[in-house]
Amino acid sequence: MYAMPTKEQKAVGRMLAAKLLDDHVSGDDPEWQEARALMGAASDDKPKTKKKPKPRVYHQLGRPMNTPEKLREREWRQKCYPEMIERGLRNADMALELGVSRSVISFDLQRMELSAHQRMHWRVTNMNTGEVSYYPSISEMHAKTPIRGTILTDTEPITRGPWLITYGDWFQDSKGNWREAPEDD
Structure with a gap:
């Protein structure tokens, strides 16, 4: 580990780097290491690898995802909707009764071209x-x-x-x- 360079050291490092660039010195020359150290860019550590992003889960865990079980659940709900609408239930009431979210109810009703009654x-x-x-x-x-x-x-x-x-x-x-x-x- 090295100490952070001062302003004066950084200025000297920049001047040395400019001189090395003008002289077309190769990048692996030891003088470049000195210039990098003076500017605070000399790091012996390997660059850290980026963390891989965690995969996003777009469905509820524990609930089936595009499986026959999920399709059976949807078919069962769709059989219940006409009777619930006839009873005058709103989307929120249907959601509580069926144990799903209101957005699921709205999506199902939209897919079936039905709508709950406006109160x-x-x-x-x-x-x-x-x-x-x-x-x-x-x-x-x-x-x-x-x-x-x-x-x-x-x-x-x-x-x-x-x-x-x-x-x-x-x-x-x-x-x-x-x-x-x-x-x-």
Whole structure:
């Protein structure tokens, strides 16, 4: 091991290297070793080998990867989806029930060209005409109806003029009927 050279030693080493370059001295000449030592570039150690990168694992360990077992799992899940959608479950609920991630559920549903029902949280009934509308948010309800004012999320229905406003969870089943969604436990 050698000591780090000072600024003056580095300057002397650079001048010596320039002189050696001008004189076209070969790289294995002993004078070059002296110049390298003065500049701090003389290392007797061998260059360290680069660490090989660890291979990345793109699947969950313990889960099958592109095997018949994995295909059977997917087929089994795909048989369950229509019934779960009919029950009004969201992707997160299906994921909990099946023991997989939400992204797996989304990927499977997209592959099957299905979609889980969007939950609507506001039901607005016009008492005069009997027309019922469902909205996912208060802002969308305000945008599409003449109802104004502050509305709190409450379990009690609210009456504003001819409108009865109810807060809850509703979804539309495959037959187009609106049903109340099951409560999350």
